[in-house]
Amino acid sequence: MATRIFSKRIVRVALLLLIPLVAIQFIHPRLENPPVSADLQAPPEVKQILERSCYDCHSNQTHLLWFDEIQPAYTLVKGHVLKARKMLNFSHWDSLTPPQQKATLYLSLNKILYGEMPLSQYTMLHRNAKMTEEDITVLKKYLVNLTPVKVSDTSRVNAGNRQYAQWINHSTTPVAVQPAANGIEYIRGYNNWKAISTTDRFDNGTIRVIFGNEVAVKAIEEGNINPWPDGTIFAKVAWDKLVDSSGNIHAGEFKQVEFMIKDAKKYAFSKGWGWARWLGMQLKPYGGKNVNFSRECQGCHQPFKDNDFVFTMPLQLKAK
Ligand code: HEC
Ligand code: HEC
Incomplete structure (x- = not known):
């Protein structure tokens, strides 16, 4: 008898706890993908890496996975994306001058080399966004070739x-x-x-x-x-x-x-x-x-x- 009352109480508490979780699923201001004004132009092998590891946050081509859509993850992800787009948006690449573009790519490479980007919170769930040594080599090569060494007169x-x-x-x-x-x-x-x-x-x-x-x-x-x-x-x-x-x-x-x-x-x-x-x-x-x-x-x-x-x-x- 005592255990039945007890377990009833547990169910009631559990239900009470569930209500806010269910409720917040409806507080879901959509994350928009605004138009792309000028996408980064780079060789396909470079582009692929950035699209896979960075574009969910740093472009207007965000693709959320089903688990990103569940609250409270959604609010967190949305916050990251909005902040990331403000700092660096590959969809408005033309808002930077060519030297700024190069400096941004160099900064990006640094952030990758030091393990800051992509955010580890993100790669934990989005495993394919993790950068490999090969990806890094491809990016480095691309950057080196943006500035070929010329013999000076x-x-x-x-x-x-x-x-x-x-x-x-x-x-x-x-x-x-x-x-x-x-x-x-x-x-x-x-x-x-x-x-x-x-x-x-x-x-x-x-x-x-x-x-x-x-x-x-x-x-x-x-x-x-x-x-x-x-x-x-x-x-x-x-x-x-x-x-x-x-x-x-x-x-x-x-x-x-x-x-x-x-x-x-x-x-x-x-x-x-x-x-x-x-x-x-x-x-x-x-x-x-x-x-x-x-x-x-x-x-x-x-x-x-x-x-x-x-x-x-x-x-x-x-x-x-
Ligand atoms: C899950 C979202 C997410 C992913 C994926 C991601 N970033 Fe970021 N990135 C952010 C956020 C958020 C910030 C702002 C960090 C801060 O200052 O607090 C940021 C900042 C940056 C900055 C700094 C910009 C500046 O002006 O200081 C660079 C560069 C950058 N990211 C490059 C990259 C690159 C390159 C990739 C892919 C390899 C990547 N990020 C992947 C969320 C992300
Ligand atoms: C795009 C990335 C970047 C930016 C922006 C940047 N630095 Fe640095 N800084 C570096 C790197 C990388 C080094 C390490 C030495 C090297 O490789 O040139 C460095 C080194 C330095 C050093 C020598 C001490 C050290 O940390 O090794 C000084 C001083 C310095 N920077 C000052 C500045 C100042 C002042 C600014 C802003 C006006 C600035 N940096 C902006 C990347 C940057």
Whole structure:
């Protein structure tokens, strides 16, 4: 008798719990697929990978599976899709200039390499959206070929060498350099700091060197780099990469210098770092009047959040 009352109560409770679950199935504002204005154009093997792994969220061609349609999953999925489309939408590819398109693909590759994209919550249920090593190789190859290495003529190589010599001597640094829109002042003399790493960015044909100030170098020596101590500054310089007829690589035109300045308190709002970049020999502040330009920097450095947002592993530590 007692057990019967008890089990009746369980059924009643279970039914009560079911009601909201059933009810929310009707709260189902549809996720629309708005028109595609200009779809990304890429070779079919590249396109297929992106369609399979990214298009459900980053395009206006979202295909939901039956289990995505069930609440509360539906609201979650819809939230992801709306947010993802806002940040990157392959269906409005023409809203980006060709250099922006290339940079976006490079950012995408980074997000894939660091396991941020596609979202793991999604690939758990959508197994075929998982990226394989082969997929990644295909994407990399495609990006490399977007920027073929061209042999530069001798006059360009010579001009590059001259500019490099000037850069070493600071002889062309303008007397007054405008601060960046976020208030960060240009830092002179970084080219006397220690070079801690150098990389060759395959997608956009530049040579880059990363310098660290004294605080950074000391932190490296002491192995105290996560988090980096306040006062650490990195400067990253990029030159055009020129290749002469013998295949030697030269630094060409000076493209830009950018800085990350560590101050956990002062820059708490931007991941503990102050971000700024100056373009060309004229050192024009990047971002114009937009104080929020550094969101772009933070976004691309985000995959390295467990590394205090720093990509570079100093050469010295790598060798250890
Ligand atoms: C399940 C949905 C989902 C899938 C699938 C997905 N993304 Fe995302 N993606 C998002 C969301 C949500 C964001 C915004 C993340 C944030 O900032 O919180 C995002 C952000 C990004 C960004 C950052 C854009 C910016 O301007 O900062 C890139 C790049 C990106 N995704 C690329 C990809 C690529 C490439 C794929 C496929 C390999 C992919 N995503 C698959 C949901 C998704
Ligand atoms: C598209 C991705 C991307 C964006 C956007 C980006 N960075 Fe980076 N940054 C990198 C990568 C990748 C490295 C690692 C070195 C390399 O490969 O060039 C790096 C390295 C750096 C370094 C050297 C320290 C380190 O983390 O290795 C500085 C300084 C830096 N970036 C500053 C900036 C600033 C300032 C901005 C914004 C104005 C910015 N970055 C925007 C990708 C990006």
